[in-house]
Amino acid sequence: MGDIILISNYKYKKFILSYKSIYQTNLTYSLMNNAICKLFQIEYPIIQAGMIWCSGWELASAVSNAGGLGLIGAGSMYPEILREHIQKCKKATDKPFGVNVPLLYPNIEEHMKVIVEEGVKIVFTSAGNPKTWTGHLQEKGITVVHVVSNVKFALKSQEAGVNAVVAEGFEAGGHNGREETTTLVLIPQVKKAINIPLIAAGGIGSGQAMAACLALGADAVQVGSRFVATPESSAHQAFKDTVVKAQEGDTILTLKQLTPVRLIKNDFCNKVLAAEQTGASKEELTTLLGRARAKKGMFEGDLSEGELEIGQVSGAITAIKPAAEIVKELMDDCKQTIARLNAIGF
């Protein structure tokens, strides 16, 4: 990666990044020995998480152009909206990109039809049974990755024939596992259980955390929250600003009786917490949740009554930055961290 060059002009930085990717063949060579870089044919082992209301074609293409893997989040899109995003993403980048599809959402068959028709090469599935779609997609030449939050489903995903697994810890934003296993504890156990490439997710917003996850045995990292606070994210500006302002302890995993989800504590979240503490039933919580809360919060910017899905690492995010700058910082800081560890002299 060479030395750190501090340049504030974003376009110039993008040029340098692409210049470096051509000439620094050593780097490309070493990273092409990385299982995830090889699988996706990308330069850096950094995946941008597919997130509802936040990751459309602009964010996905920006991350892919910067050498990572961008993912369009299909969970908040009608099938024809997804088609539009895929088409725009193809125009915006000639690098690999993918689509994240939550398997429990409605319109799943139409989503998959659009994905196949538009020639998408990489699909991340989540929130459902990996057996249902993996074979079908792979027959169409698509690389399939499944997102899990425990060892049991990592094994099930491997049995279903997926090409890689994302293991996501308790600190992650949005929907989350019932075991509440954190990234630090989850990654080594999933690594031990499976023999396919492993991507760590949950709590990763810096190169230090990226190095930590590589130390735990991950081949690559999936970064969500950090990419919400970018100009390219489709989140409402008020939500982006809230993510930047968030401090340690400002999120909580709630709605555990329905589907556990990590939210920033706001008026809506506090109502849910109060209802839960007095023993609210599933039905009462479902009524309280109502419909389209996530859209209201993250896309329409209703900071009081919307669902604001974000990870614990929001507490460490202090500025909105271009996606390409985040990719470069992750790589630079990861490299520096490894050099610092090496200098301990064990």
Next chain:
Amino acid sequence: MGDIILISNYKYKKFILSYKSIYQTNLTYSLMNNAICKLFQIEYPIIQAGMIWCSGWELASAVSNAGGLGLIGAGSMYPEILREHIQKCKKATDKPFGVNVPLLYPNIEEHMKVIVEEGVKIVFTSAGNPKTWTGHLQEKGITVVHVVSNVKFALKSQEAGVNAVVAEGFEAGGHNGREETTTLVLIPQVKKAINIPLIAAGGIGSGQAMAACLALGADAVQVGSRFVATPESSAHQAFKDTVVKAQEGDTILTLKQLTPVRLIKNDFCNKVLAAEQTGASKEELTTLLGRARAKKGMFEGDLSEGELEIGQVSGAITAIKPAAEIVKELMDDCKQTIARLNAIGF
């Protein structure tokens, strides 16, 4: 650290470890540049957590003799029992060791009196206000460390003048913070907030996790659960066996209305979870908890009705091993992990 030598005989291994500590001056030199090794005058940046019912003089002295820092857990000891453990520990090791004192326990003044009278040099305080005792102990020449679970109390501890901070994440066993911040997310934020030495805790049971925490900015690690499953731990054999059998997802943070505590799910824990889900009051939960549940579970081996305090990392513990062997494995695996990261070639 030289190459890995597989020797199953425990006494012979202890001899080799002490032989190496004399002759491998490079290692000692480099680690003595570590802020925590310097502070405590220890060989390896590994602290064994002071744990109720599990860490008496036998475990503490075994860890200290192996080059880490052993801590006697005073929380489950009457003052005269604590005195006995300190005296036995002094006889069993000429290396530094310490005592962990939960500040909210009864007998706290008597505990501190015993600690000063017995000439203990290192005290870890937890569960209380760091201002109350830090100055008093330091006036007696004692090095004071405070355990926190959020950034706010890390700053308060620094203001109180402590010599170092332990930042402990959500995945840790036993009593735990209300913010539920995981080790991966907590450590970098505490590191940024304070300028005194930092020890990471919660979810660390391997050299890979140790390397990960050093990557996050910690100077050292505190390891609890892994040392419960040792011959030297004073836990009941049935509890040790339960820790070894535990799988990922088998613990949960509960009793959040009282003091949050991470337990292995058993009959008692399930009763608490059921009561919480139906909106039990603090008073009802206090009655359900009753008295001496932790002793019943961890020390008397009542696996059904006792409180079984252990961290999430119990899911990765597969064998009871001597404490010295654990210290050596942590160091060897940490070293190997750093070498593996270095070989990525970033």
